[in-house]
Structure formats: structure tokens, C-alpha cells
Amino acid sequence: MAQDLDSKLAFIIGHYKSGSTWLAHILSLHRGVRGVRETHVFRYLDEGRTQESVSRVLFSKSAWGAGGVANFPRYWASEITRSARVKLGLATGTAALPASDIPSTMHDLGIMRQFFIRNKLNRTQNDEEYCRMFFTTLIDTLGPNDYLVEKTPTNVFHIESIRRIFPESKLISCHRDGRDVVISDKHHLKREYGKTESFSKRVLKWKKAMRAEMDQAEKFAIHQLSYESLKAEPKETVEKLLNYLKLDFDSSVLEEMISGASFKAMSGGRSSGDEDASKFYRKGVVGDWRNKFSEAEIKTFSDIAGELLVELGYEASPNWQRWS
Numbered sequence: 001m002a003q004d005l006d007s008k009l010a011f012i013i014g015h016y017k018s019g020s021t022w023l024a025h026i027l028s029l030h031r032g033v034r035g036v037r038e039t040h041v042f043r044y045l046d047e048g049r050t051q052e053s054v055s056r057v058l059f060s061k062s063a064w065g066a067g068g069v070a071n072f073p074r075y076w077a078s079e080i081t082r083s084a085r086v087k088l089g090l091a092t093g094t095a096a097l098p099a100s101d102i103p104s105t106m107h108d109l110g111i112m113r114q115f116f117i118r119n120k121l122n123r124t125q126n127d128e129e130y131c132r133m134f135f136t137t138l139i140d141t142l143g144p145n146d147y148l149v150e151k152t153p154t155n156v157f158h159i160e161s162i163r164r165i166f167p168e169s170k171l172i173s174c175h176r177d178g179r180d181v182v183i184s185d186k187h188h189l190k191r192e193y194g195k196t197e198s199f200s201k202r203v204l205k206w207k208k209a210m211r212a213e214m215d216q217a218e219k220f221a222i223h224q225l226s227y228e229s230l231k232a233e234p235k236e237t238v239e240k241l242l243n244y245l246k247l248d249f250d251s252s253v254l255e256e257m258i259s260g261a262s263f264k265a266m267s268g269g270r271s272s273g274d275e276d277a278s279k280f281y282r283k284g285v286v287g288d289w290r291n292k293f294s295e296a297e298i299k300t301f302s303d304i305a306g307e308l309l310v311e312l313g314y315e316a317s318p319n320w321q322r323w324s
Helices: 002-006 020-028 041-046 051-058 069-087 111-122 127-142 153-157 159-165 178-193 199-216 227-232 234-244 251-260 263-267 295-311
Strands: 009-013 033-036 147-151 170-175 223-226
Touching: 002 127, 009 020, 009 153, 020 033, 020 147, 020 170, 020 227, 020 251, 033 127, 041 051, 041 127, 041 153, 041 159, 051 111, 069 111, 111 127, 127 147, 127 159, 153 159, 153 199, 159 170, 159 199, 170 199, 170 227, 170 234, 178 199, 178 295, 199 295, 223 227, 223 234, 227 234, 234 251
Parallel strands: 009 147, 009 170, 033 147, 170 223
Antiparallel strands: none
């Protein structure tokens, strides 16, 4: 039974603003996959929280919690009016997709099952029992034929916990040029939280996440891909991923997954490069750092994390800043 659960689970890890949401949407469009929005459940448990504390933040503060029980009426209204809103042009991008084609939230469980599973989770004895019960419930409720794919960027710091609890699960990472990440991170922090962080702190966050991933990639058999490969060679990159997961597909399925999760589809019609700083899908381009970085920022990034750009193949020499 334990191996049966493990074989149904895959976890997307990596620094946020690096393509993990895009990847989760791509996989969610496969008929055998149900995606799950960020739960942060491994982080919460590794912080030493009690079961009740984990449930409190999981069911209200996490992206998977989707605003908690108070937001269920809005979810329900959105579901029953989707087709009409699509016809009227009032629902575009991810809002136009049925629930089965986008990463799931708590509300897909239904209101009664939310209370039922939360009560059961609060009575578990340890983090392993908590996680196994939580993901078993999601699989039983959502019913994926092949995989339940959960996406939480901070999973990169909790790989050992994931492997300890689900030793046969699949791990997938999606990384991105850190110079583009820190730009996207700046807009994300302002849009979502109304705050700013120093340039050097954003670079250090990316470096820490990438070091954690690279140090454990081989040991824990992580399937690694990049944002840039998804942009430049989407068919080849997604095909390798589907083969890694041993998922059935043909050329039409591959094309539908890629086009259905394209920047244009997800942003509601904007083309890649057409920037809207107020949106999660802001711009969707590679190399925008060249238009944004000051000379001081180029030097700061090089001093803090320049060697990582070489290790990841983004630059051929640590002296890249001299001709950027």
C-alpha cells in the first residue's frame, strides 16, 4: 500500500519565479495527472509545528488553502458560472479552464471533506503519518490515473523529508537564470506582499536554493530541467519529462499540453514580452536582466553567485560581467 501511494506522487521543487508554476500547469493538462498548488506541508512539519498548527496554516495561509473556508462560496460560484463567463469573454487564461486542468486547491475537496480530513490530520501522531494521510486523501478525492503532482518551491530545502516519507516518489526541479529570477522576484514581492528586498538578498535566496538543488540532485535522482529549455525547446523538454514519469502521450497530446500552458494561454491573450507588472504572468521572456541591471547590480550578482552561472551553463566564464 505504501509503495502504491509513493508511485502516484511527484513533487516539483526549486526556487520560485523559475517556472515551477508553468511546469505544474503543463503537467496538469495531461489526462493522467492532477496538479496540486503549493501546500508547503513539508516545510511546516520540518519547522517543528504541532499537527494543529500545520493544519491551521495549510488550510488557510497556503496557496493550496486558497483563502480558507470563507472563500469556498466564491470558488463554488466560479465553478458553476465558468462556461457562461467564458462565452461572454469574462473568464480568460487559467480562469477559463475547468478545475481538472489546473492545479487543485483545498476547495476541490468539497466543504464537508475539508473538515473531515482536517480533523483526521490533527489526530495523527507524527509528520510521516500526517503527510501520508494528507496525500492519500488528495489522491482518493481527486483520482488521478497516474500522478498527483504537488508544486512547492520551498520543497528544495526539504528533499530529505520527502524521500524519507515517500521514498519512491518522483522529484522534478525547474531552475532559471538567477539574473532573470531576481527581476521577477522584485515584481512578485511588490505585487503580492507590498514589500521590497535588497538586490543582494534576492541573489542570495536564489543561490541558496540552487545550491540545495545541485548538492542533492544526483543523490535523490532529481529530474532537472530549466525555464530556458521550456522556452527554447518545449517539445523536447516536455517529452523527456513525460518519459521520466512514464506517462503515455502522442504528438497531439504533447502539443495540447504545451499550447494549453503557453504564456499567451495562461495570461489571457498577451504575447510573451508584453509586460503587465500587476499580473503573476508578468512578461515571460529570457534574458530581460540585460535591460534591467545596472553596472553595480551586474558586479553584485557576479560577486555573490557568478560561479553558479558557469556551473549551470548560463555563462562560459566567471568573467561574464566584463562583456555583459
